[in-house]
Amino acid sequence: xxxxxxxxxxxxxxxxxxxxxxxxxxxxxxxxxxxxxxxxxxxxxxxxxxxxxxxxxxxxxxxxxxxxxxxxxxxxxxxxxxxxxxxxxxxxxxxxxxxxxxxxxxxxxxxxxxxxxxxxxxxxxxxxxxxxxxxxxxxxxxxxxxxxxxxxxxxxxxxxxxxxxxxxxxxxxxxxxxxxxxxxxxxxxxxxxxxxxxxxxxxxxxxxxxxxxxxxxxxxxxxxxxxxxxxxxxxxxxxxxxxxxxxxxxxxxxxxxxxxxxxxxxxxxxxxxxxxxxx
Amino acid sequence: xxxxxxxxxxxxxxxxxxxxxxxxxxxxxxxxxxxxxxxxxxxxxxxxxxxxxxxxxxxxxxxxxxxxxxxxxxxxxxxxxxxxxxxxxxxxxxxxxxxxxxxxxxxxxxxxxxxxxxxxxxxxxxxxxxxxxxxxxxxxxxxxxxxxxxxxxxxxxxxxxxxxxxxxxxxxxxxxxxxxxxxxxxxxxxxxxxxxxxxxxxxxxxxxxxxxxxxxxxxxxxxxxxxxxxxxxxxxxxxxxxxxxxxxxxxxxxxxxxxxxxxxxxxxxxxxxxxxxxxxxxxxxxxxxxxxxxxxxxxxxxxxxxxxxxxxxxxxxxxxxxxxxxxxxxxxxxxxxxxxxxxxxxxxxxxxxxxxxxxxxxxxxxxxxxxxxxxxxxxxxxxxxxxxxxxxxxxxxxxxxxxxxxxxxxxxxxxxxxxxxxxxxxxxxxxxxxxxxxxxxxxxxxxxxxxxxxxxxxxxxxxxxxxxxxxxxxxx
Numbered sequence: 001x002x003x004x005x006x007x008x009x010x011x012x013x014x015x016x017x018x019x020x021x022x023x024x025x026x027x028x029x030x031x032x033x034x035x036x037x038x039x040x041x042x043x044x045x046x047x048x049x050x051x052x053x054x055x056x057x058x059x060x061x062x063x064x065x066x067x068x069x070x071x072x073x074x075x076x077x078x079x080x081x082x083x084x085x086x087x088x089x090x091x092x093x094x095x096x097x098x099x100x101x102x103x104x105x106x107x108x109x110x111x112x113x114x115x116x117x118x119x120x121x122x123x124x125x126x127x128x129x130x131x132x133x134x135x136x137x138x139x140x141x142x143x144x145x146x147x148x149x150x151x152x153x154x155x156x157x158x159x160x161x162x163x164x165x166x167x168x169x170x171x172x173x174x175x176x177x178x179x180x181x182x183x184x185x186x187x188x189x190x191x192x193x194x195x196x197x198x199x200x201x202x203x204x205x206x207x208x209x210x211x212x213x214x215x216x217x218x219x220x221x222x223x224x225x226x227x228x229x230x231x232x233x234x235x236x237x238x239x240x241x242x243x244x245x246x247x248x249x250x251x252x253x254x255x256x257x258x259x260x261x262x263x264x265x266x267x268x269x270x271x272x273x274x275x276x277x278x279x
Numbered sequence: 280x281x282x283x284x285x286x287x288x289x290x291x292x293x294x295x296x297x298x299x300x301x302x303x304x305x306x307x308x309x310x311x312x313x314x315x316x317x318x319x320x321x322x323x324x325x326x327x328x329x330x331x332x333x334x335x336x337x338x339x340x341x342x343x344x345x346x347x348x349x350x351x352x353x354x355x356x357x358x359x360x361x362x363x364x365x366x367x368x369x370x371x372x373x374x375x376x377x378x379x380x381x382x383x384x385x386x387x388x389x390x391x392x393x394x395x396x397x398x399x400x401x402x403x404x405x406x407x408x409x410x411x412x413x414x415x416x417x418x419x420x421x422x423x424x425x426x427x428x429x430x431x432x433x434x435x436x437x438x439x440x441x442x443x444x445x446x447x448x449x450x451x452x453x454x455x456x457x458x459x460x461x462x463x464x465x466x467x468x469x470x471x472x473x474x475x476x477x478x479x480x481x482x483x484x485x486x487x488x489x490x491x492x493x494x495x496x497x498x499x500x501x502x503x504x505x506x507x508x509x510x511x512x513x514x515x516x517x518x519x520x521x522x523x524x525x526x527x528x529x530x531x532x533x534x535x536x537x538x539x540x541x542x543x544x545x546x547x548x549x550x551x552x553x554x555x556x557x558x559x560x561x562x563x564x565x566x567x568x569x570x571x572x573x574x575x576x577x578x579x580x581x582x583x584x585x586x587x588x589x590x591x592x593x594x595x596x597x598x599x600x601x602x603x604x605x606x607x608x609x610x611x612x613x614x615x616x617x618x619x620x621x622x623x624x625x626x627x628x629x630x631x632x633x634x635x636x637x638x639x640x641x642x643x644x645x646x647x648x649x650x651x652x653x654x655x656x657x658x659x660x661x662x663x664x665x666x667x668x669x670x671x672x673x674x675x676x677x678x679x680x681x682x683x684x685x686x687x688x689x690x691x692x693x694x695x696x697x698x699x700x701x702x703x704x705x706x707x708x709x710x711x712x713x714x715x716x717x718x719x720x721x722x723x724x725x726x727x728x729x730x731x732x733x734x735x736x737x738x739x740x741x742x743x744x745x746x747x748x749x750x751x752x753x754x755x
Contacts, residue, residue, distance in 0.1 A: 064711075118420065123727065123729040123730045123731070123745055124729050125729055125730055126404065126727055126729075127725070127727070129722065129725065131727065131729070131730050133730070133731050133745065133747065138735075218736070228527065229527075231527060232527030235522075235523075235526035235527060236523045236526045236527075238522075238526075239519045239522035239523045239526065240519070241691065241736070241737055242515070242518065242519060242522060242534065242736065242737045242739065242740065244740050247529075260422065262755065265750075269716065269735050270716065270731050270733070270742050270747055271710075271715070271716060271717075271718065272716065272717050272718070272730055272731050272732070273710045273717075273718045273719075273720060274717070274718070274719045274720060274722055274725050274730075275706070275721060275722070276721055276722050
């Protein structure tokens with residue numbers, strides 16, 4: 001009896017909860033596991049703009065969801081991630097990295113209803129007023145994921161952005177995009193509302209400039225930009241509407257270390273509300 | 280309106296020198312490659328003093344002094360000792376507050392009632408508040424042992440000269456940074472008096488450096504290779520230029536920029552209180568306020584009633600001598616700013632809005648603009664979109680809460696907003712939806728050192744004030 005012929009997967013983009021091909025019709029070839037290849041969508045600038053529209057549309061619903069609800073959904077994503085461990089391993093992601101990515105996701109999930117307490121509160125103003133500061137999401141965040149580690153790096157930039165209610169457009173690792181597409185499947189099955197996370201595969205240097213200059217993007221995370229000249233030009237573009245910018249991290253960054261609050265707080269706005277007290 | 284007898288505050292408490300140098304490394308020095316300019320009283324156009332304009336070499340000298348002070352003195356100093364210097368400064372400000380207030384009104388044009396009762400108390404309170412943080416940074420919520428950044432370049436505007444200096448210097452010093460501060464060209468004098476206070480407090484040389492000058496001096500400071508941090512308060516246009524200038528460097532940046540705040544009045548708001556809030560929102564400090572409530576959104580059903588009451592109240596406002604204790608609205612800070620306000624107001628008329636000001640004479644000398652409202656303003660009008668930074672209010676109307684939110688948020692800015700309603704649930708619903716860093720509900724233009732201040736979107740990033748304000752100066 002002959003060996004069963006495998007059903008291979010088509011790897012596409014993840015935009016607005018759907019999995020379209022690039023509108024440009026382009027794809028590129030990457031190694032998939034040990035002995036096969038895959039055609040991955042090569043996203044265009046138009047795909048990037050479509051992703052921003054999807055992220056903006058998802059924004060008010062996601063930011064307006066209760067912190068408890070966001071935490072539940074993110075925890076569900078961690079469950080899905082754990083369940084697909086072998087699938088990531090088959091793509092060449094080390095098991096330890098998958099475990100670390102899952103643990104990282106769980107860690108961030110728990111922050112949804114604690115961050116406002118740690119980052120906000122009542123301020124003791126010198127007068128008869130209630131003065132209350134609360135963190136709010138910045139809005140739509142464009143993210144350049146680190147090229148490696150493909151899964152842990154990706155999780156480490158997406159989770160801190162969305163836990164507080166931001167929505168993201170992520171340019172995935174160009175050399176290792178399959179982990180990103182598979183993570184999209186995890187998110188799609190975790191009840192994450194469509195458009196909260198949008199993933200572009202292809203060449204970041206092609207898609208990210210249009211995101212950096214986009215007037216409807218509120219923040220730009222340059223974590224994965226290795227080329228210093230490109231990073232500078234993107235930061236200059238971001239100044240056009242004063243996007244909040246996270247600068248690139250060094251290539252030797254330890255993604256397994258405790259990330260602290262910095263990635264979350266960089267994508268928050270503090271709102272302070274005053275109201276008089278009186279009988 | 281009945282007449283008031285003049286009630287001028289004495290200016291004898293201020294002893295101005297004819298000329299001021301730069302404050303570098305604890306001493307007043309002449310500029311080496313700079314120039315000088317005159318600082319005038321905008322209420323009379325009288326020359327107050329000659330002020331140095333720092334050149335590139337002067338900026339470099341100041342940054343080097345700050346670096347040395349950071350490395351050798353201020354960085355290694357225990358927090359409890361930094362605290363004591365800041366407490367000293369706070370006390371000296373309180374003790375010399377009348378002198379500072381009078382000089383602020385002379386140089387800026389703001390009414391003495393505001394400089395005396397608002398600016399100076401807040402300045403002292405700000406130093407007191409951050410003094411207390413200097414030895415408690417381990418407990419500020421950033422993890423143990425947060426580190427200062429180093430040398431901070433700070434550029435401040437002319438609308439609240441000394442208060443903006445306090446917002447910049449107090450948190451920077453409390454966290455262990457040293458500073459080079461550039462005041463605005465038209466309002467350098469209280470910063471130079473503050474330099475004297477630093478000397479009086481025996482603050483170690485180089486911890487605070489003050490380099491006066493115009494835009495070119497500021498540019499040299501921002502682009503200096505040895506600054507670790509830039510903090511800027513001013514226009515969105517300059518803020519964007521600074522963001523571009525520091526792109527690709529390790530320099531940290533916080534920006535507090537322009538605004539076009541909506542002040543939203545619902546039909547259940549108490550009209551008299553709302554009118555006081557509207558007046559305070561737009562005419563406080565001649566409207567030279569980045570968080571001014573410059574777009575009044577009135578619910579249609581009460582628009583006529585509120586406008587009638589607002590006009591009656593505006594007719595009571597006293598415009599004139601900033602040093603008169605009865606003055607409500609002082610002088611516009613400069614001829615350039617007066618020209619900008621006049622140009623935008625003319626555009627308001629040209630685009631079809633109806634202009635109204637209360638009857639009254641303006642002084643002949645100096646820079647003056649009568650309190651003004653425009654009705655019949657559409658969202659597309661320039662006076663509804665652009666920051667005027669003067670005593671000019673644009674009035675729009677709305678029908679539903681959802682429409683109010685949509686109109687309020689229809690701006691690239693996001694610094695502040697106001698809401699007037701007696702219904703608590705509606706107030707909180709709006710506060711959640713307004714994209715602004717500060718929301719004043721049933722009040723307006725309130726400030727406090729414990730309260731974080733700063734904008735969303737193109738109003739800038741970072742917060743000043745409160746525990747949040749420490750973050751801009753710590754390596755966290």
